[in-house]
Structures are given as C-alpha cells and as structure tokens.
Amino acid sequence: MDTYIAHYRQEDRTAQLLSTHLKEVQQYCEIVGKKMNVQHIAGLVGMLHDFGKYSEAFQTYIREAIEHPESPPKRGSVNHSTAGGQLLLLFWSKQADTKLLAELLANVIYTHHGSLLDFINTEGESPFLKRPFIEDDIKKMASQFFNEVIPQQQFNTYMNAALKEYLTLIKEKSAEEIARLNFFLAKYLFSALIDADRTNARDFDENKSSDYQEVSYVPQFMQYKERLTKALQLKQQQALQNRITTSRQYLSDQCAEKATLPTGIYTLSIPTGGGKTLASLRFALSHVLHHRQQRIINIIPFTTIIEQNAKEVRTLLETDDLLEHHSNIIEDEDLQEGSHTFEALQQRRKMQSAKDNWESPLIYSTMVQFLNIIYAEKSRYTRRFHQLANSVIIFDEIQSLPVKTISLFNEAMMFLKEYCNTTIILCTATQPALEHVEHYLHIDGELIDELDKVLPDFKRTAVTSLVREQDWTYEEVAQFATEKMGQVDNLLIIVNTKTAAKKLYQLLSDDGWNVQHLSTSMCPAHRQKILAEMRETIKTAEKLICVSTQLIEAGVDVSFQCVIRAQAGLDSIAQAAGRCNRNGEAAVRDVYVINLKKPSERYLQTIVTGIEETGMILRDMSLDETLYDGDLLSMDAMKRYFKHYYYALKHELNYTIDEGLQLYDLAFSANASFVPSTLAGRLLNRHAFKTVGRHFHVIDTQTTSVIVPYEQGNELITQLEAYDAIDFSRFVKQAQQYSVNVFPYERRLLEQYGMLAVYETPFSKIYYVREGAYSENDGLDIAGDAELGLLTM
Incomplete structure (x- = not known):
C-alpha cells in the first residue's frame, strides 16, 4: 500500500498518517518518561503501540470503514495492538534482563485500549501468554515501519538506550525490589501511552497542533507565591492576637524555611486549628519552585474540605487555574462489538476529554480518586498516574487513609519518592503510625521543629468522657444537648452514621431548636450553603445546634462553643475537638464523648475497632488519672492508639480478598504461591494487574x-x-x-x-x-x- 492510515477525520475527510501518529505519540511519551528518567523506554511503547496497523488486514479494515461509514466493519475484527509487543519479545527474549523489560512493555502495548493483563492470575493461568499471535508477517510490517518511522539502525540504538535506562533502575536490587518497581513502572508507562494516544487522537479530531512540549508552570507558581505571601501578611494583621495566632505564624514560617529540603516524604503534624492548609501550601509553592517540579496536588478525604479549601486558595491566589476533581459524573460503559459508528467514537473522545487528565498546576482531589489512579482497573484512572511524578503531593488528614490500603499506599509513596522526584507531605494533627507497619513508609522527617513546645498553645478544649456501661439513647443525647444549650449559644453533635444524624436532627427539631443537619446525602453546593449559614448564625450569637456525620471533622473551618462526639477512634475525637473553640475565642471549652449503639461491624469494622481501642485507653485512664498526663488527646495516647489499632487490624493492612489472598502479594510478590511450574520458566514477571484492579475498591461498596x-x-x-x-x-x-x-x-x-x-x-x-x-x-x-x-x- 502507498499510504498507511492510523485515523480518519470525517468532517473534512482527512486521514492521519500512521507514521505521523506513531511519531507524535512517541514524542508525548518521551516527555512523560523524562520525569522518571525513562524517556527511551516510554518512547519505545509510544512508537510501537500501533505498529500492528501496518498490517494489510488493518489497512483494508480502516479503508472499508472510511468508504462505508453507514455500515463499518465490526470493531475489533482486526487485532492491531499485539504486533508491537511481539516485535519487542522477538528482539529481547534471550537474556533475563531484556526479557523482563520486554514482557512489561509488551503488556502495556497489548492493552492500550483496555487494562493491563495478568501475567499470572489466581487460577495459575497466564492471560498474557494467551494473547493471540497475529497472522500477518511481522517482518513485512517491520520493513514498512523502519522505512516510515525510524531506520532500523537508529531503532536498535534507541532500544539500547531504553535498556540502559532499565538496567540503571534495577541495578543492585533484589528480586523483591525489582518486582515492586516493575509493577509501578508498567503502570507509569501505561499511563503515559494512553494519555499520549488519546490526546493525539483528540488533537487530530479537533485539527489542533501536536507539537508537544514539556509543561512548565514556573511563572504561575512565582505569581502564586507572591500573592500568598501578601494574603498571609494581611490575615496576620487582621487576626485576633493571642497565643494561637502567634503559634500559627510560627508554624507557617517553619514550613517556608523548610522548603529547600530535598524531595522526600515528610510529616506536617500541625495541631487542629493550626493553619496547616495554608502552611502546607506555603511550603509547596516554594518547594516546587526550588526543585522545578510541575504541580501541587492536594489529596483530601472529604469533598466538603475540597470545596472549602479550593475556594479559599482560589481567592488567595486570585486564580481559576485550579482543578477541583471530586468524582466521575460520566460513567463509562464497556464497548459493545459492532455497536458503534465513527460519529459515536468521536463523541466518546469528547466525553473522555471532559474527564480531566490532571494537566493543571494545582489539583484538589480525594483519596478515593488518588488510590484509584494507582490501583483501579479502569484506564480513565491510570491515565493520570504519570501526573503524580515530579510533583508535590499534600495528603490532608492522612489519618483517614483506609486501613486495608495502607501497605499498597506505602509502596506507591516509596516509588514516587525514589523514582519520580516527588515530594510527599503527610498532614494531620493525629499522625498514623505508617512507619511502624510491616510494609512501612520511610519518613524523612517532620517539618516543624520543637513541635512539643507549640502544642500547649493549641490546647483550648477539655475532653470529658461520659462513656458508660449502657449505651446512650437518642432521646438521652437530645436531652443532654438541651441542657448544654442553656449554657452556650451553639453546639455540635457528631455521630457515626447518617441514620443516627437524621434521628437526632428530627428529635431536636421537634423540640423547637434551630437545628442544621449535615450529611453525605447532600450535594457539595448544599453543604456549603448550610456551612455558610451556620457561620453567620454563630457570628450573631443566635442559638444553633448542628448534627453531622464525620464529614465535618476533617478540616471544616467552623468553631462551636461545645461539642458532643459519639465514641469513635481517638483520631476522630481529636478532629471533633478541633471544631470546638477553634480560634481560642475562650480560654477553654467542653468536648463530651458519649457511647451510642455501635454501628454494624459488618459494614464499619474499622469504626468499631476504633471505638474499642479508644475504650481501652479510656478504661486505663479511669484507673490511673496521671496516665498520658491526664490528656486523652496527647501525642503519647495517640501513638498508643494507632499502634494497637493497626495491630488489631493487621490482617487487613495488605488488602485481604477471597480465600485469604492479599492484593499486596498479587501486585508485588516475586514468588507467588499460585504460580505453576509450567509457567515459572516461561514468564519472568508475575504481576496480576487485572485481578488487583478488579478487586481494588477504596470503599467496600462501590457508589x-x-x-x-x-x-x-x-x-x-x-x-x-x-x-x-x-x-x-x-x-x-x-x-x-x-x-x-x-x-x-x-x-x-x-x-x-x-x-x-x-x-x-x-x-x-x-x-x-x-x-x-x-x-x-x-x-x-x-x-x-x-x-x-x-x-x-
């Protein structure tokens, strides 16, 4: 054939040459690969991903589709995604190191229209090896490829450069370390390829330029830093001058001073109400400029905090160039063979482009979205993975990290730190013990010096346990709240379930109180409206009771005169206390802990375990009032809590699934027990990518x-x-x-x-x-x- 086609734009009947598409995708992949020093490895998958389109069968297929759009040939009737991977396996199958890399790259190329295959699944089978071989002559296709895309001698040189990059990565590493690296490397390359491929296809459809360049947001970050500095100076001048505002300024200054630290993993243990949102941003803006990193990503457990924090940052930095990513409104459907038209394919590309690929200097998203990027099966998540490289990632309220994902989270953070020039900041007043679990996180340090000297300045509540042998009833809680409202103007009640919140809201409303209700059953705009109304009511000293689920605890900027907290994990109690007397309006305010009926352990095992471990600490303190210096929320009490909490849930940390299998082993183990001897010699990689992705859910029930x-x-x-x-x-x-x-x-x-x-x-x-x-x-x-x-x- 004289002309080899990759895509076709129906509006103006223009074809995209296959050679052009491969070169442009290669260029995009090289830019992405450069962030972790694998530009030739990434470029290799880019230039070979559609190598199979050089087959006569595919060219016949696409021409039929162009000439007969009313009745195109069945989608998938020609396999074009296998040949590029097979070419690599033919070149690199004789030596262990080259075969190890060839298998990884072949998997990425095979699946760039789907999701990575299991090398070996839990049934002891290899979907990877079952990939059907193409019938066309690879040598004939390669001849055209070398003629149009890259001369063979240059291709060989390019492959040698890619191999050198890989050998540098795995140098002096154990088999277990290489297995963990290979899992994330495959994910990273897959992310680069699908982002490059889809971006190039979209640009061709929209007739846009495809001269891809490395993204730099240095001018924006310099401007943001200047604006933030001025805004913080103004806030300091206007703030109520007391020990809390003085200490907040100290914490903020410490973050700015530490911005020249090397990239790594750091804790930021600012007390509740200490201003960690802006202090961490102050660190990030200086750090990203110092290390020439590309973006700042804020990962937050609740959408409520995203809305609040993103709005505040937009205002302070005077920018709309901030991506606020909560959820996937558009739900993908699996492709049905033969059910599409070229118009439908084009519409799908437009729908996909609506789901941002995180190409933004500032990103605010949730832990669910973040963990899905790394481990979930769908390519719409994995596409964003490479954006985590060369970034500052701030985890707000890291204590909310789901227990079952801890080992998987820790391994991902170590990969980003060691290979991707990424800096991780773990923010919370109640640091979890992520460095003391089996698959631990190596933390490089705390950003705040002499933290113990600052903590007393933020002690503005007295926590009283009213936990008793018999659970409190809803009616008793409502009566207790009524009594307290005789002493204060406003009060917050936090419970563990939406049902409990709704019942208390109804009881107190029936008693004639001005009650506000917050729940995840409300949309973000609704919750923001309620929070704004409550803040105004609190300012005017009108009587107000708020009943909420846990969503109000993590960073919501609102201050009540009294808090009643249903017994929960000690970290949750500390966060609840952070909604009381937040700005030191009084010398001290009361926080009460009561025990409502425990939620169902079937659905909320971690909450129940947290309640039980907190109960043990409360029992010990009742027997010895001097324990933990008499402070339930002391750092020593919190360390004890997390140590016992993780021990009680140790069987969950590696994400256990059916029949005792763990996703950690399926992802990273180099010697999985289910690998049969018949496959052990045929495959060097054993990652069960698809099985891990299919089973991985941050929350147990998908929404x-x-x-x-x-x-x-x-x-x-x-x-x-x-x-x-x-x-x-x-x-x-x-x-x-x-x-x-x-x-x-x-x-x-x-x-x-x-x-x-x-x-x-x-x-x-x-x-x-x-x-x-x-x-x-x-x-x-x-x-x-x-x-x-x-x-x-």
Missing part, C-alpha cells in the same frame, strides 16, 4: 454518582432531558457541585420508585435524580440505614 435537583442542579438536569448540545468539559465541573454518591441499595430504591433517570450515549451514562427525591433538610431522601461515606469520590 454511583448522581446529579440531584438542587438549585443549579435542576438546570443541569434540564439540559440532559432536553438533549441540548452540551459542553461536557464545563458540564462535568459544574455537576460535581450538584452530585451525590449513592450505594447500590440506594440506587435500587431510586430505580424501584422511578426516581432515577439516565442520559445515555453509546459509550457513557450520566445518572440524575428526578424531582421529589431530594429535600432541603435531608438531601437525597432514601429510607433505610446507610453506610457512612468516609471517603467520598
């Missing part, structure tokens, strides 16, 4: 994001129902503020009552809720008990 009819959410739903022309990039960002994540049983109830609707395309679905299922008081109003969404997407 569906639905748009709700609240304020502007009604307008978004109207657009969907009218099937108007929608700018999906803008739509998704708006919809995040008006969406709620529902559990499977909630979705079934919505469907049963005819309250759930869907906007469908051939490849995606957007769910929304009809009028009547959402209320001002309760949010998404579905009967029944619900699990607490501790980490909302």
Whole structure:
C-alpha cells in the first residue's frame, strides 16, 4: 500500500498518517518518561503501540470503514495492538534482563485500549501468554515501519538506550525490589501511552497542533507565591492576637524555611486549628519552585474540605487555574462489538476529554480518586498516574487513609519518592503510625521543629468522657444537648452514621431548636450553603445546634462553643475537638464523648475497632488519672492508639480478598504461591494487574454518582432531558457541585420508585435524580440505614 492510515477525520475527510501518529505519540511519551528518567523506554511503547496497523488486514479494515461509514466493519475484527509487543519479545527474549523489560512493555502495548493483563492470575493461568499471535508477517510490517518511522539502525540504538535506562533502575536490587518497581513502572508507562494516544487522537479530531512540549508552570507558581505571601501578611494583621495566632505564624514560617529540603516524604503534624492548609501550601509553592517540579496536588478525604479549601486558595491566589476533581459524573460503559459508528467514537473522545487528565498546576482531589489512579482497573484512572511524578503531593488528614490500603499506599509513596522526584507531605494533627507497619513508609522527617513546645498553645478544649456501661439513647443525647444549650449559644453533635444524624436532627427539631443537619446525602453546593449559614448564625450569637456525620471533622473551618462526639477512634475525637473553640475565642471549652449503639461491624469494622481501642485507653485512664498526663488527646495516647489499632487490624493492612489472598502479594510478590511450574520458566514477571484492579475498591461498596435537583442542579438536569448540545468539559465541573454518591441499595430504591433517570450515549451514562427525591433538610431522601461515606469520590 502507498499510504498507511492510523485515523480518519470525517468532517473534512482527512486521514492521519500512521507514521505521523506513531511519531507524535512517541514524542508525548518521551516527555512523560523524562520525569522518571525513562524517556527511551516510554518512547519505545509510544512508537510501537500501533505498529500492528501496518498490517494489510488493518489497512483494508480502516479503508472499508472510511468508504462505508453507514455500515463499518465490526470493531475489533482486526487485532492491531499485539504486533508491537511481539516485535519487542522477538528482539529481547534471550537474556533475563531484556526479557523482563520486554514482557512489561509488551503488556502495556497489548492493552492500550483496555487494562493491563495478568501475567499470572489466581487460577495459575497466564492471560498474557494467551494473547493471540497475529497472522500477518511481522517482518513485512517491520520493513514498512523502519522505512516510515525510524531506520532500523537508529531503532536498535534507541532500544539500547531504553535498556540502559532499565538496567540503571534495577541495578543492585533484589528480586523483591525489582518486582515492586516493575509493577509501578508498567503502570507509569501505561499511563503515559494512553494519555499520549488519546490526546493525539483528540488533537487530530479537533485539527489542533501536536507539537508537544514539556509543561512548565514556573511563572504561575512565582505569581502564586507572591500573592500568598501578601494574603498571609494581611490575615496576620487582621487576626485576633493571642497565643494561637502567634503559634500559627510560627508554624507557617517553619514550613517556608523548610522548603529547600530535598524531595522526600515528610510529616506536617500541625495541631487542629493550626493553619496547616495554608502552611502546607506555603511550603509547596516554594518547594516546587526550588526543585522545578510541575504541580501541587492536594489529596483530601472529604469533598466538603475540597470545596472549602479550593475556594479559599482560589481567592488567595486570585486564580481559576485550579482543578477541583471530586468524582466521575460520566460513567463509562464497556464497548459493545459492532455497536458503534465513527460519529459515536468521536463523541466518546469528547466525553473522555471532559474527564480531566490532571494537566493543571494545582489539583484538589480525594483519596478515593488518588488510590484509584494507582490501583483501579479502569484506564480513565491510570491515565493520570504519570501526573503524580515530579510533583508535590499534600495528603490532608492522612489519618483517614483506609486501613486495608495502607501497605499498597506505602509502596506507591516509596516509588514516587525514589523514582519520580516527588515530594510527599503527610498532614494531620493525629499522625498514623505508617512507619511502624510491616510494609512501612520511610519518613524523612517532620517539618516543624520543637513541635512539643507549640502544642500547649493549641490546647483550648477539655475532653470529658461520659462513656458508660449502657449505651446512650437518642432521646438521652437530645436531652443532654438541651441542657448544654442553656449554657452556650451553639453546639455540635457528631455521630457515626447518617441514620443516627437524621434521628437526632428530627428529635431536636421537634423540640423547637434551630437545628442544621449535615450529611453525605447532600450535594457539595448544599453543604456549603448550610456551612455558610451556620457561620453567620454563630457570628450573631443566635442559638444553633448542628448534627453531622464525620464529614465535618476533617478540616471544616467552623468553631462551636461545645461539642458532643459519639465514641469513635481517638483520631476522630481529636478532629471533633478541633471544631470546638477553634480560634481560642475562650480560654477553654467542653468536648463530651458519649457511647451510642455501635454501628454494624459488618459494614464499619474499622469504626468499631476504633471505638474499642479508644475504650481501652479510656478504661486505663479511669484507673490511673496521671496516665498520658491526664490528656486523652496527647501525642503519647495517640501513638498508643494507632499502634494497637493497626495491630488489631493487621490482617487487613495488605488488602485481604477471597480465600485469604492479599492484593499486596498479587501486585508485588516475586514468588507467588499460585504460580505453576509450567509457567515459572516461561514468564519472568508475575504481576496480576487485572485481578488487583478488579478487586481494588477504596470503599467496600462501590457508589454511583448522581446529579440531584438542587438549585443549579435542576438546570443541569434540564439540559440532559432536553438533549441540548452540551459542553461536557464545563458540564462535568459544574455537576460535581450538584452530585451525590449513592450505594447500590440506594440506587435500587431510586430505580424501584422511578426516581432515577439516565442520559445515555453509546459509550457513557450520566445518572440524575428526578424531582421529589431530594429535600432541603435531608438531601437525597432514601429510607433505610446507610453506610457512612468516609471517603467520598
């Protein structure tokens, strides 16, 4: 054939040459690979990913599709993604080191339209080895490739450069260390390839330039640093001058002074109310400029805090160039063979581009999104993985990290630190013991000097345990709150489940109190409105009670005169205390711990374990009042809590799944017990990528994001129902503020009552809720008990 085609743009009947596509994807991959010194390895998968399109079968297929768009050939009828990987295996199959790398790259190339294959699965089979061989002559295809893309001699030189990069990575490493490295390297290369491939296809569809360059946000970061410095100076001048504001300034200054530290993993143990959000940003802006890193990523457990923090940062830095990523409003559907048209494929690309690939200088997202990027199966997550390299990643409220993901989290952080020039900041007033578990995290230091001298300045609450042998009833809690409201103007009650919050809200409302209710059943815009109203009410000293789930604890900037906390983990109690007397308005305020009925251990095992371990500390302190200096929230008490908490849950730390298998072993083990002798000699890599991805869920029950009819959410739903022309990039960002994540049983109830609707395309679905299922008081109003969404997407 005279011309080899990769893609076709129907609007102007223009074809993208295959050689052009391969070179441009290679260029993009090299830029990504450079961030971890694997530019030739990454470039190799870029230039070979569509090598199979040089087959006569594929060229016949694409020409038929172009000439007969009304009845195109069946999608997938020609295999084009296998040949590039097979070419590498033919070149690099004789020596162990080259075969190890060739297998990894072949897996990436094989699956660039899907997800990485298991080298060996739990049944002792190899989906990787079962990849069908193409029928076309690879040598004939290679001849055309060398003629159009790169001369063979240059290709050989390029491959040698790639191999040199790999040998440098694995030098003097054990088999176990190489296995862990290879898992993440494959993920990184897969991320680079699918981002490059999809970006190039989109640019061709939209007739945009494809001259890819390394991204630099240095001018923006310099401007942001200057604006933040001025804003902080103004805040300091306007703040109430007391020991707390003085100590906040000290902590902030310490972060600025430590910005020239080497890249690494650091803790930032600023006490609750100590201003860690802006102090960590101050460190990050100086650090990213000092090390010429590319972006600052803030990972936060609750969407409530993302909304609050992102809004504050946008205002202080005077920028809209901040990506706030909560959830995936657009839900992908699996491709159905033969069900598409070229128009549908083009629409899908536009839908995919609406889901940002995290190409932004400032990103605020959740722990669910972050962990999915590394371990979940779907390529829409993995596409963002390479953006974690050469960045500063700030984990706010790191104590909220799900227990079952701790070992997986620690390994990912060590990879980013050691190979990707990434700096990790673990922020919390209650540091978890991540360096004391089996697969530990090597922490390079604490950013605050002489922290123990600062902590007393932030002691502004007295915690009293009212835990008793018999659980408190809802009526008793309501009565106790009523008594306290005779002494204070406002009060916060925090409970462990949405059902408990709803019951207390109703009881107190019936008693005539001005009550506000916060729940993950409410969309972000709704919660922000309630928080804003509460802050105004607190300013005016009007009577107010707020009943909330745990979502209010982690960093929500609101200060109550009294807090009642249902017994929970010690870290949760400390965070609840942080919502009391937050700015030192009084010398000391009261926080009470009471014991409501424990939630179901079936769904909330970690909460129940936290309650039990806190109960042990309370018991010991009741027997010895001098224990932990009489302070339930002391650093020594917190260390003791996490040590025993993780020990009690040690069987969960490696993410245990069916029949005692652990995702940690499936991902990283170089000597997995299920590897049969028949495969041991045929494969050097043994990672079960697909199995890990299929089983990995940050929260045990997967949720569906639905748009709700609240304020502007009604307008978004109207657009969907009218099937108007929608700018999906803008739509998704708006919809995040008006969406709620529902559990499977909630979705079934919505469907049963005819309250759930869907906007469908051939490849995606957007769910929304009809009028009547959402209320001002309760949010998404579905009967029944619900699990607490501790980490909302």
